[in-house]
Amino acid sequence: MNSYYKTLNILLADDDENDRMIFREALEESKMNTLVVSVNDGAALMEYLLKDDTQLPTLLFLDLNMPLKSGMDCLKEIKSVAKLKNIVIAIYSTSSSEKDIEQTFFCGANVYMKKPNDFGKLKELLNKIVTSVNVYSDPPFNIANFLLKL
């Protein structure tokens, strides 16, 4: 399966070290052809994205609750910069509050993923998202399936 697709560049913005670790492990175990870069907070994320020599990711996993700059602020900023507009954004958060889900959708996020309690679920969810991004140039995410569930 991997060989059909070229390597997918994934950027993960999450301040929690354990989550970053588990995220990498899940992608590795699902054996998808991905390259993961991670940043530790919102400010670092924007700095990385706006640098001239950055290889822009196709898919960004964005935590909402981060120090220095919140995921929400980053989302708004990314959607206002022309060269970053086309990055597929997956919200990756502990929160499952209606408010966060609605707000991020209306700010242009493509999919919302609540951090699962189980490693198997995490793998499954990541698999779904990565496959969608690989198969469709314009992933078929909409308000109905915005909150990704298993």
Added chain:
Amino acid sequence: MYTQISSFIQIRIIYAATILFLVALSVFTFIQLKNLTEAYIQINHTHQTTQLLQNVLTDILQSEDCKRGFLLSGDSLELRKRNLALNNLSKEYHALGHLIIDNPKQQDNLNVLTILINEKLASVFNMPLQLKKSFLSADTKQNTLFGVNKMDKVIAQIELMIAFEATFLLHIQGNYNQLSFITPLFMIVFFLGAIIILWASYLKLINALSVSEVLQDKLKIENEGKENLAAELVIANIELAFQVEEKGNRAAELIIANKTLHYESNAKEYRAAELVIANKELAFQVEEKECRAAELVIANKTLHYESSEKEDRAAELIDANKELAFQVREKENRAAELVTANAELAFQIGEKEKRELELINSNKELQSFAQIASHDLQEPLRKIQMFTSRIRDKDYTNLSDYGQKYFEIIEDAAERMQVLIQDLIAYAQTNDEERAFEETDLNVILKEVIEELSDAISEKGATVKLGNLCNAYIIPFQFHQLITNLISNSLKFAKQVLPCQITICSCVENGNNNVNKRLLAKRKYCHITYSDNGIGFEEIYNEKVFEIFQRLHGSGEYKGTGIGLAIVKKIVDNHKGMIKAFGKPNEGVTFDIYLPTK
């Protein structure tokens, strides 16, 4: 008003008539004067014609005369005179022709005259220049005779014309006389008429002016009268207000005076009664005194004895006084205590208010706690679960038997923790939501809940029996939660040997104080009865089951967080209703829920 208008109209009519009259007068006068002038011109014309005719005759006669004079005297001066006369004749003849150009008859006459004159003049010119030779010639004689003859004819013709003019003159003169008589007469009549009309209008105007002056005077007088009246009214009003005030004062005084009088008469009656009593008393006293006088004698004897007694009593009285003083002091102390107690009470009320505020604050804190619980508390738990799931996937088999057992305990605890946190959030949020009350059919909500729990219900082989159900005035989603929690509880605490059976029914009834003191007798309530045939509980726990974190069984026997019924209680409180539990061990539990109707 009407008369004024009519007088205006009258004056206008009069002036219009006057103007018409004067216009007619001037037109008439103009025509008459023109006629008169024409008549005058015509008379003058006739006179001129007559004069000219006579002049013509004179000139012809003079020329004849001069001719004869020349013939007789041979004086050439006579010839020149004749020529002069002829010259005049020609001028006058032309003038005459001009004058009678408007009269065809006279023109005909003039034509005849012209011929005659020409013939006559021919005889005048036809004469010898050598006087002496031709003087007596026959030719001359004949010529002279012819001339005389012609002369007669000319004279006759001229006289005819003069006579014609004379008759014409007579006719014109008649007209002229008539006109010159009528014109002044008419003018006088017209002037008199105009003067009469002007006089009439003058009278009318004077009349109208005097009427309006009288009216103005009346108006002025009336206005003055009204102003006086207004001033008087103002004064009268002030006077009235003052009088009203005075009356009020006097009424108050009278009331006071009445009260005083009433009091005095009462007092007097009282005194009269007192006097009567006093009189009787006096009579009685007189009798008494007599008796006492007798008694005094006896008393004197006993006095000795009594004086010693009195001394004893005085000693007793002193003791009693001391006692009294003590009691007074006691009372003062108690009053002071009461004041303190009041202050205490006020302080307690203040405290209660403070506590209410604290309660509100603590509710808010609970909400923020829910927020924290939903995020921060879940975060470490999620990690525990995440990494235990990693260990289970990767290293579970590497653990020793003990290790595996302990590991399972950890997993269990984490899961319980998760349920607990979720329940806590649900409990905190039952405050938070907007309370949208709706008249709702309980059938609908109950069927929804049963549908949602259908898996769990069928798994336990349970049945839910719905009896008669009414409408209730509730917050639908909260009531949904309430029923869900009750059914979940029943399923959880079902007997293992007997399939769980749940019965739910409701009806509207009046509040009954006997059932519970909190129910108002006048209010209608929706009374929902919920019962199951589960394991039940001891009666002493009827109240306790609703307390948060209250669990009647060990966590090993039945899973639970002890929040479910606390949420139920809270929801019923949100509805301003009441819930009672009646548990019987091994028989099940019955919940009576009373929700006020709309």
